[in-house]
Amino acid sequence: MKRTWFIFKVIFILLVVTLAMLPVILSSHPWPVASRDYLYENALSDTGAVNTVSSIYLGYRAMDTLGETLVLLVSITGTMGILINLGRESEEEEAVSFSLAPEKRATNAQRTHLLEVVASKLGPVVLLFGFYVMLYGHISPGGGFQGGVIVASAIVFLALGTETQSKLTNTTVLGRIETLSFLVLIIVATSGVFFERGFFGNPIKSGSSLSVNFIILLNIIIGLKVGTSIAVMCIAMMGGRHGH
Amino acid sequence: MSSESLFLSPVYLPLLSAAGILFIKSFCPTSIKRIAEYLGILIGLVLPLLLVLRLYPIVQNQGYIETTIGGYAQHIGIIYRFDGMSLLLILLAAAITLPAWIFSRNEGPGHSYFTALLLIQNASIAAIGMAADLFNLFVCLELMGVTAYVLIATGKKANAAYASFSYLMLSSSAMVFFLLGTFGLYNLTGSLRYEAIAMGLETLSGRNQYVAHFSLLLIIVPVLLRVAVMPLSLWLVDAHSKAPHAVSALLSGVLLKVPLFALIRIFSLSPFASSLALPISYAGAVTALVGVLLALSQSDAKQLLAYHSISQIGYIVSAWGLALHAGVTTMTGSLLLSASFFHAFSHAQFKALLFLTIGKTTDAAGNRNVYTFRGANQALRNVGERVPLTMLCFLVGALSISALPPFNGFYSKTLVTYTLKGSLHYTFLTLASVGTVASFIKLSRIFLPSKQPMVLPAVKEKNRFPVSSHLAFILLALSCLAVGLFSEQMILFITRLISSEEAQTYGSSFFFTQDNLIKTTLTVLSGIVLFALAVSRPGKYVLHLLEKRRGGFTDLFLGFATALGALALFAW
Numbered sequence: 001m002k003r004t005w006f007i008f009k010v011i012f013i014l015l016v017v018t019l020a021m022l023p024v025i026l027s028s029h030p031w032p033v034a035s036r037d038y039l040y041e042n043a044l045s046d047t048g049a050v051n052t053v054s055s056i057y058l059g060y061r062a063m064d065t066l067g068e069t070l071v072l073l074v075s076i077t078g079t080m081g082i083l084i085n086l087g088r089e090s091e092e093e094e095a096v097s098f099s100l101a102p103e104k105r106a107t108n109a110q111r112t113h114l115l116e117v118v119a120s121k122l123g124p125v126v127l128l129f130g131f132y133v134m135l136y137g138h139i140s141p142g143g144g145f146q147g148g149v150i151v152a153s154a155i156v157f158l159a160l161g162t163e164t165q166s167k168l169t170n171t172t173v174l175g176r177i178e179t180l181s182f183l184v185l186i187i188v189a190t191s192g193v194f195f196e197r198g199f200f201g202n203p204i205k206s207g208s209s210l211s212v213n214f215i216i217l218l219n220i221i222i223g224l225k226v227g228t229s230i231a232v233m234c235i236a237m238m239g240g241r242h243g244h
Numbered sequence: 245m246s247s248e249s250l251f252l253s254p255v256y257l258p259l260l261s262a263a264g265i266l267f268i269k270s271f272c273p274t275s276i277k278r279i280a281e282y283l284g285i286l287i288g289l290v291l292p293l294l295l296v297l298r299l300y301p302i303v304q305n306q307g308y309i310e311t312t313i314g315g316y317a318q319h320i321g322i323i324y325r326f327d328g329m330s331l332l333l334i335l336l337a338a339a340i341t342l343p344a345w346i347f348s349r350n351e352g353p354g355h356s357y358f359t360a361l362l363l364i365q366n367a368s369i370a371a372i373g374m375a376a377d378l379f380n381l382f383v384c385l386e387l388m389g390v391t392a393y394v395l396i397a398t399g400k401k402a403n404a405a406y407a408s409f410s411y412l413m414l415s416s417s418a419m420v421f422f423l424l425g426t427f428g429l430y431n432l433t434g435s436l437r438y439e440a441i442a443m444g445l446e447t448l449s450g451r452n453q454y455v456a457h458f459s460l461l462l463i464i465v466p467v468l469l470r471v472a473v474m475p476l477s478l479w480l481v482d483a484h485s486k487a488p489h490a491v492s493a494l495l496s497g498v499l500l501k502v503p504l505f506a507l508i509r510i511f512s513l514s515p516f517a518s519s520l521a522l523p524i525s526y527a528g529a530v531t532a533l534v535g536v537l538l539a540l541s542q543s544d545a546k547q548l549l550a551y552h553s554i555s556q557i558g559y560i561v562s563a564w565g566l567a568l569h570a571g572v573t574t575m576t577g578s579l580l581l582s583a584s585f586f587h588a589f590s591h592a593q594f595k596a597l598l599f600l601t602i603g604k605t606t607d608a609a610g611n612r613n614v615y616t617f618r619g620a621n622q623a624l625r626n627v628g629e630r631v632p633l634t635m636l637c638f639l640v641g642a643l644s645i646s647a648l649p650p651f652n653g654f655y656s657k658t659l660v661t662y663t664l665k666g667s668l669h670y671t672f673l674t675l676a677s678v679g680t681v682a683s684f685i686k687l688s689r690i691f692l693p694s695k696q697p698m699v700l701p702a703v704k705e706k707n708r709f710p711v712s713s714h715l716a717f718i719l720l721a722l723s724c725l726a727v728g729l730f731s732e733q734m735i736l737f738i739t740r741l742i743s744s745e746e747a748q749t750y751g752s753s754f755f756f757t758q759d760n761l762i763k764t765t766l767t768v769l770s771g772i773v774l775f776a777l778a779v780s781r782p783g784k785y786v787l788h789l790l791e792k793r794r795g796g797f798t799d800l801f802l803g804f805a806t807a808l809g810a811l812a813l814f815a816w
Binding site for chain 2: 006009010012013016017019020021023024025027029031032033034035038039042046059060061062063064066067068070071073074075077078081082172175176178179180182183185186187189190192193196197198199200201202
């Protein structure tokens with residue numbers, strides 16, 4: 001009885017939601033072209049970015065990007081809080097071993113030789129690629145968010161691959177880079193206010209070849225911010241929070 | 245500084261101080277950290293409010309100030325528009341965040357992350373109040389939501405993480421529909437700017453009109469979910485009662501109302517949207533009554549307060565819906581809207597006060613059950629309180645919510661019911677206020693002296709009652725009283741901001757008429773009768789049945805689907 005009631009409810013929810021969505025999805029209205037044409041003509045001269053996507057998300061709609069960065073910051077803060085709380089409550093966990101028997105590993109049971117070799121060799125290459133995506137975001141596909149996530153995965157590789165903790169996988173150091181880049185991001189965003197160009201205004205004179213530097217700077221800061229914060233969270237999830 | 249930079253200060257100053265606090269936390273020792281937090285609250289919360297209040301004359305003369313973020317062309321950039329409602333929302337957020345933050349200093353969660361989160365939340369609220377761009381509104385709503393989920397999860401209660409998770413699941417799946425609606429409107433009009441959308445919608449015809457209606461519907465329902473009107477309110481109780489007390493105060497004081505008043509701009513996009521306001525206002529009236537009945541049946545003190553938030557939001561929504569139905573620019577519409585906001589503001593104050601005092605009291609005794617918990621004062625004395633200020637402040641809150649003069653609740657509720665006179669809502673709301681009185685008699689019983697002597701804890705260390713908690717209580721209680729005493733000026737302030745035309749004054753001669761006083765007396769008397777019925781044997785049986793009716797995880801989504809379906813049927 002309870003089960004049929006549950007199924008009935010689920011069917012009802014799906015039905016109503018689909019019916020409400022249908023008119024919007026099935027709409028055959030032609031796509032508007034005004035914005036597209038405007039961007040095609042003016043994006044480069046307005047912001048200096050060759051990559052129009054960059055000109056949108058760090059230029060015209062930079063405010064949305066700031067919002068998304070903040071969403072990421074807040075959700076990672078929340079995740080860390082929950083992880084720390086869980087760490088306090090849970091007792092010694094039962095060790096799950098992934099390693100093969102000949103490896104003879106007692107501690108660090110989740111590592112294997114294979115994993116360490118591959119991850120430690122892959123890490124630096126991925127790190128380099130991440131910085132490339134971040135730095136060339138204004139010219140080629142990519143940008144701060146994408147580059148940041150790649151950097152984060154590189155740091156996770158390094159943390160998996162090396163037994164000893166280096167500066168790059170130390171959560172305290174990563175956390176410091178994160179807060180520093182967040183502060184710089186907000187200061188850069190606010191700087192326009194003091195140059196009479198308004199919030200998120202490009203303080204560098206637009207039209208000059210230098211104005212693209214604003215976007216490069218934002219890409220780097222956002223990349224560092226995203227990369228370090230995701231890396232900190234992943235390292236904490238692997239159970240390697242520094243000093244804990 | 246230009247006025248454009250000035251009115252954006254509630255967005256960037258809190259962000260700047262939040263970033264500063266986090267920076268100092270990871271680089272500097274503890275002593276500097278605390279100073280940074282105080283400084284951050286000062287710069288991020290108090291300073292922007294003062295700066296924004298300076299714009300009051302400009303808003304009153306011009307109606308609004310507008311700017312494009314980054315100085316790009318208007319039709320491609322993000323537009324921020326500062327008008328009276330933005331100012332009111334910033335004021336509301338700051339007025340509750342400050343006492344809640346002070347309270348959290350000693351009662352937890354008083355760490356730097358919490359302060360930074362509060363500041364980010366305030367920035368997002370200011371942005372919601374000002375954004376005149378559909379996608380930016382989406383981002384800001386998400387940001388506000390994320391801070392809410394995280395703040396709820398900081399609770400020490402066992403189910404806090406679960407409450408936060410179910411709210412997160414529900415709200416973020418609802419926001420997908422918001423995005424879909426944005427997609428639909430952009431497809432039709434080619435713009436995300438409110439004005440351009442409104443213009444584009446006028447020229448539509450035939451099938452496209454249906455698409456526009458359903459897109460608007462998909463945008464409106466997820467936002468109403470945050471407001472917790474009746475079929476959408478199931479998430480609220482767990483979230484509000486499991487969160488830390490300071491967060492509960494913020495959640496029901498501020499976060500419920502901000503989306504509601506931000507919706508006004510979406511409703512004014514097309515005449516179809518304003519026709520939706522009428523059924524929503526009826527839903528609000530029903531919410532007010534059902535919410536209070538459920539509140540009366542609760543045994544957990546904080547859950548009782550949470551159901552009261554639902555009930556009070558019903559008052560606000562019913563006046564708000566009728567205001568939109570009449571048109572915000574008309575005389576009746578602006579009066580209704582002012583009444584609605586005034587009640588939202590008073591509710592924020594007294595509900596924050598109630599959450600904080602009840603939270604402190606139940607923590608002191610370690611008991612949240614209203615049936616078994618007695619002798620609250622003794623429990624408070626055990627944790628070091630000398631003067632029973634907590635009880636006095638609680639009474640201020642309880643009298644305010646029961647709409648007794650001279651507290652703010654009396655004025656705002658009277659104004660709301662006055663503006664609704666003659667409609668069906670009026671009956672519902674009057675019945676709801678009887679229930680409010682009854683349930684607050686029930687809650688106040690925890691302060692009665694206990695019959696059996698209190699078991700004193702064995703370890704008797706002399707602990708002092710934190711001054712910060714008292715400060716927060718007194719701040720809120722005094723503001724309840726002040727808004728009540730200066731209600732005339734307050735109403736004038738609100739109506740002037742909402743519509744720039746000459747506003748009517750509502751002095752004491754308006755409120756203290758014979759009718760109103762008789763009505764208040766009758767409400768209190770019938771409240772007492774209802775309370776007597778509720779504690780009688782059959783009453784207890786009925787209430788117990790009501791209390792056991794709790795929705796599960798699927799029911800949250802069922803509520804969403806029901807609301808969407810009902811409004812869709814109406815649209816058809």
